Amino acid sequence: MKLSCIPAELFLESSPDGFVVMLKGVEVFRHKVQKTAIAKFNALRAEYEKQYPTREWTQEEKLEALKHEVNDSLVGHNSLGGRKNWNKSASGTRTFGG
Numbered sequence: 001m002k003l004s005c006i007p008a009e010l011f012l013e014s015s016p017d018g019f020v021v022m023l024k025g026v027e028v029f030r031h032k033v034q035k036t037a038i039a040k041f042n043a044l045r046a047e048y049e050k051q052y053p054t055r056e057w058t059q060e061e062k063l064e065a066l067k068h069e070v071n072d073s074l075v076g077h078n079s080l081g082g083r084k085n086w087n088k089s090a091s092g093t094r095t096f097g098g
Contacts, residue, residue: 001034003041008048012041 001019003012009024019037021029023044031037057065 003038005045005048007052008045010041010044010048012037 001012001014004010011022013020013022014034018030018032019034020027021037021041021044028044029037029040031040
């Protein structure tokens with residue numbers, strides 16, 4: 001398992017002897033219980049999010065992202081496998097009597 005907070009360089013990784021929380025390449029917390037390690041990671045992440053708040057998108061950035069999503073949804077074949085033809089009638093089966 002890996003969790004990360006890139007702006008703070010905060011990472012949670014699983015290791016053979018437990019879970020490790022790393023901050024800027026330095027180990028700050030190690031514990032055998034996953035729930036405890038995640039709680040510590042989330043506490044540190046919340047602290048850094050207060051110090052470095054995220055920037056709000058400008059109107060132009062929002063419009064560009066919307067255009068990109070709409071264009072991607074209109075493409076018949078995209079990176080996710082394309083559209084499925086759901087209105088296709090069921091083909092015959094090989095069972096007898098049914």
